[in-house]
Amino acid sequence: MSRIARLRARITRRLQPQRTSPWLGLVRALRIWRPNAQADRLIAALESAALPALALYLSWRINPQDPLGLHAGFPWIWFGPWLAAVRYGAGYGLFGVALYGGMWAQFFSPDLATFPGEFFLGGALVSLILGEFGSAYKVQSVRHREIQRDLTARLERTKRRLFVVKESLATLEQELTDRPMTLRDALLDLRRRLVQARSTPASGSRAVAALPDPGALLQLLSQACRLIEAGIFVRRSGDAHWTPVARLGKNLPKLDTMHPLIEHVLETHEIAHIAQAGLADPNYNQWVFAAPLRLDLFEEVDALLAVHTMPFMAFDDINLRRLQVLAASYADFTQLELLVEDVRAVWPASPIGMQQEWAHLAALHKASGLRSYCALWMGQARLSESVLDEFSGLQPPESSWWRLQTAKGHLVLAVLLPIISGASLTSYRRQMIDALEQILARFDQPSQTLGVDFYPVRHAADYAALHQRMQLL
Incomplete structure (x- = not known):
């Protein structure tokens, strides 16, 4: 077969309508039952009532003599409360358990049947387990969404900074006469x-x-x-x-x-x-x-x-x-x-960029529980501006730093580390101490004890603690 014939056959296959498997459609349809972290409470309550009721109605239509499926090989009727528990939480799943218990008390007299304890206990336990799974999934979903939003905002700021650099390099001298x-x-x-x-x-x-x-x-x-x-x-x-x-x-x-x-x-x-x-x-x-x-x-x-x-x-x-x-x-x-009022009230003289970044990370922690920290680097003796300038260039790219002056005139470096864990904080401390010691040795400064304090970024009270520490240095 020639090269043109093979190319024609490939194009013909791609232009033909793709046949989708019915199992693939079923899988796509079942994705709607994943845990929902943004549902309205009224909609959740209505759906949690409708799902067990629909399952009970279908079971009654199939077997009017045993609508709860007490004598069936598998308790299919429990899929109504279980789906509600996965989507909205354990409480909504237990609503279906209560509904089935009420239906049993209404249509099955205690004189004719003994209360099926194992049937209801098993259904309630599975509803609780699925509800906890759904709650954990929703918490992780909210955290991932907040992280994605923060990264998107930082990406936009980085793109604008790159555009500034690009225009500065591309601007020619003759264009400045018009601008x-x-x-x-x-x-x-x-x-x-x-x-x-x-x-x-x-x-x-x-x-x-x-x-x-x-x-x-x-x-x-x-x-x-x-x-x-x-x-x-x-x-x-x-x-x-x-x-x-x-x-x-x-x-x-x-x-x-x-x-x-x-x-x-x-x-x-x-x-x-x-x-x-x-x-x-x-x-x-x-x-x-x-x-x-x-x-x-x-x-x-x-x-x-x-x-x-x-x-x-x-x-x-x-x-x-x-x-x-x-x-x-x-x-x-x-x-x-809009977020910086409380932070600015406790330390008005601090850099405005530091106030805004602290308020932003504190709001992120309040919304999703994501931890950020502020590292305050200092030395036993006075650190020179040249040492701090070179040391600030070694900070992580996602961090923000400010060179501050204490009440006694010493220079320190405050570094905001967004969304960082305890293990990463320990690794950061070890690497930065080694780097700062190398810088001091290169500038022929005497060996001294280096200190770093970490402050969690959660609210304005932590910012006040950092301000109080600056007053004592």
Whole structure:
């Protein structure tokens, strides 16, 4: 057979409809009965009542003389409570046991039959075992989901940082004449303004006060991304009315939530512009760019950046990516600010990035029980800045570190280690002590006792303990 004939035969086989086995369909259908960690309590209660009732009805239709299957070779009727126990927990499975016990008491008089203790005891025990299995599965599912969400957020931040590096390397000297500032300068300016806004008391309504300096953000975007008309809108939780808190331009219209671009951002919580596929309809070009700036406790957008007018030359890929990075960086800052109030109250002078990262990891521990730790590295004598700078470069890539100064003027290094176990913590301590001793020997510093304290990241009280330790050093 020639090469063309073999290729034709391969394509023909792939174009033919695939025959699926009925057993494969049965396996896919049974996947619906895996443990459910996000079900509503009312739905769980209704399903836990419906499954045993359905099993009892089918058994009665098959054998009206023995609907409970007391004399059958296998207790098939127990599959109703067992499935409910696997999906929702042992308590929901025991509801079916109680239902069967009530049916036995109603239709089987004690004068005619003796209570089948082994029958009900076996069914109840299996329901408890399956319920415990389902509960353990749901706990692990919640933990995996929280870890996945945290890793996704960190991946997005890493992608934005890589884009900053890529643009810095690719920017040519002749392009700087058309742009008032580079992306690096814009990010540094944004960070500086946000820190200043955090230290300045806010005024206005509660929804407006929680948004740090929206006017400064619009001014920065107008300089870095050449916006002409744009606005930042906020709304209270549960309210459909959007209020502008900062605006560029005198003819900025009211925010239309039914606009396809605005509606897409409110539903997906993602940045969008009219250059994207599906949003480039010329009939709906009133708003050209939109980005969510904050989500409330119900995972709904309550602060939105909407751009009405931009120069045509500003719709290049680099400028749009710059606008996305700046808006996403501001959104990250405002989202973390919702969690940082308790942590900031116990140590206001600490670095703002450390406060936000601590509050984020503490919220992760509260939601799913995942442990994180803060390692505080210090020496018996004063550690120089050069030693700490080189030592900080050896920290794990997923960690965050800050160089702090104690009350006595000594420099220490605080390292936040997210989602780490006790065994990994021991290995980390051993490796880092060896590395720090090698650095001290290379810098010709005298040998000294090195110390490290580990603080769990669970709530603001742990942050207060770290602050108290810094006061004593």
